[in-house]
Amino acid sequence: MNKEIRKIALLTGGGDCPGLNAVIRAVTRTAILKHGYEVIGYKFGYRGLYNNDYIPMTTKTVSGILHKGGTILYSSNKDNLFDYQVEENGKMVKKDVSDVAVENLKREGVDVLVIMGGDGTLTSARDFARKGVNVIGIPKTIDNDLAATDLTFGFQSAVNVVTEALDRLHTTAESHHRVMILEVMGRNAGWIALHSGLAGSADVILIPEIPYDLDRVVNKIKQRSNSGKQFSIIVVAEGAKPKGGEVVVNKVVKDSPDPIRLGGIGNKLAADLEKRISDHEIRCTVLGHLQRGGNTSAFDRVLSTRYGVAAVDLIHNRDFGKMVALQGNKIVSVSLEDVIGTTKTVDPNGELVRVAQSIGVSFGD
Numbered sequence: 001m002n003k004e005i006r007k008i009a010l011l012t013g014g015g016d017c018p019g020l021n022a023v024i025r026a027v028t029r030t031a032i033l034k035h036g037y038e039v040i041g042y043k044f045g046y047r048g049l050y051n052n053d054y055i056p057m058t059t060k061t062v063s064g065i066l067h068k069g070g071t072i073l074y075s076s077n078k079d080n081l082f083d084y085q086v087e088e089n090g091k092m093v094k095k096d097v098s099d100v101a102v103e104n105l106k107r108e109g110v111d112v113l114v115i116m117g118g119d120g121t122l123t124s125a126r127d128f129a130r131k132g133v134n135v136i137g138i139p140k141t142i143d144n145d146l147a148a149t150d151l152t153f154g155f156q157s158a159v160n161v162v163t164e165a166l167d168r169l170h171t172t173a174e175s176h177h178r179v180m181i182l183e184v185m186g187r188n189a190g191w192i193a194l195h196s197g198l199a200g201s202a203d204v205i206l207i208p209e210i211p212y213d214l215d216r217v218v219n220k221i222k223q224r225s226n227s228g229k230q231f232s233i234i235v236v237a238e239g240a241k242p243k244g245g246e247v248v249v250n251k252v253v254k255d256s257p258d259p260i261r262l263g264g265i266g267n268k269l270a271a272d273l274e275k276r277i278s279d280h281e282i283r284c285t286v287l288g289h290l291q292r293g294g295n296t297s298a299f300d301r302v303l304s305t306r307y308g309v310a311a312v313d314l315i316h317n318r319d320f321g322k323m324v325a326l327q328g329n330k331i332v333s334v335s336l337e338d339v340i341g342t343t344k345t346v347d348p349n350g351e352l353v354r355v356a357q358s359i360g361v362s363f364g365d
């Protein structure tokens with residue numbers, strides 16, 4: 001006989017994003033109202049699981065948070081319990097402390113761990129599932145780079161912010177006849193740049209999946225000038241790079257399992273273009289964490305709520321080791337084993353790139 005499910009725990013890992021609170025709310029409410037489960041929330045992702053640092057979750061705890069970005073459970077994009085920095089004999093060493101987490105779960109009587117995260121967080125989720133922990137994953141990240149789901153929550157909210165930024169850049173670009181560059185996030189995937197570039201009518205979209213040729217970008221700007229358009233808007237993904245060149249690294253976060261933080265390509269591109277274009281001034285804006293903060297879009301509130309409810313359905317059906325996912329317009333579940341190992345990137349020959357090319361957008365290729 002399978003043990004009856006009584007208690008579930010939540011955890012949010014990786015970079016925060018809009019929609020985390022909406023998922024926390026949906027899981028908590030469904031678990032309590034529909035099934036009478038007890039719910040707790042670990043703080044700061046895996047760090048809280050290691051330190052057994054949690055709060056009880058009630059319908060009151062999750063009241064008033066649906067619209068709010070961020071996570072009431074806090075997050076960390078550094079703590080990997082399978083390779084964790086601990087002090088031993090006065091020295092800092094890296095160790096696999098995942099058994100401590102498993103013990104904490106047992107001691108607290110947690111039957112299922114619901115983990116909201118991106119590729120990094122869900123890698124650990126898969127590894128805990130392999131250790132026999134009952135795990136359910138929920139796909140989070142503004143980058144939308146997770147395999148096996150069409151959309152991660154947080155992505156649409158980020159795209160809305162970037163689109164508004166592009167609208168704002170347009171009016172000032174037009175007034176000053178400038179070339180405006182907007183650098184956006186996304187790690188090694190160009191989803192944010194591509195979607196916001198389309199929505200915000202960028203003239204040039206530079207993404208990691210299509211290395212660019214500076215000459216092509218210059219030509220596009222000149223072509224626009226010649227046709228009477230005295231300004232241009234360029235969206236560049238932080239992971240974009242010139243043909244034969246390298247990505248620009250902003251910083252290396254030494255104690256992070258994925259230590260590279262990208263950033264700086266926007267300013268590099270501005271400097272390169274300044275050498276080639278004399279009749280327009282060039283300015284670069286780096287949107288940074290503004291695209292991860294703020295309120296959750298209506299779309300993401302709905303998607304996150306659907307994901308949260310589906311996660312509890314899986315728990316009720318004892319269907320563990322799965323991640324909820326969106327495929328087409330349906331919420332489905334996929335094995336965590338199939339989520340990890342591949343990054344979902346933009347297909348350079350895909351429909352969206354062709355759509356953009358058809359309306360005259362340049363990818364600098």
Ligand SMILES: Nc1ncnc2c1ncn2[C@@H]1O[C@H](COP(=O)(O)OP(=O)(O)O)[C@@H](O)[C@H]1O
Nearest residue numbers: 014015077078079080117118119120121123124
């Ligand atoms: N290869 C890995 N194996 C296990 N855990 C990982 C791995 N990479 C990252 N993590 C853990 O996942 C969390 C966040 O990873 P990160 O990639 O920054 O965010 P995200 O989950 O949003 O992709 C951190 O707690 C990190 O330690």
Ligand SMILES: O=P(O)(O)OC[C@H]1O[C@](O)(COP(=O)(O)O)[C@@H](O)[C@@H]1O
Nearest residue numbers: 014015118141142143185186187261
């Ligand atoms: O907040 P940090 O540590 O500067 O990390 C920035 C990175 O996190 C993100 O905002 C989100 O990535 P994750 O979902 O993998 O955490 C990336 O787009 C960006 O490259």
Ligand SMILES: [Mg+2]
Nearest residue numbers: 118119120141
């Ligand atoms: Mg990630």
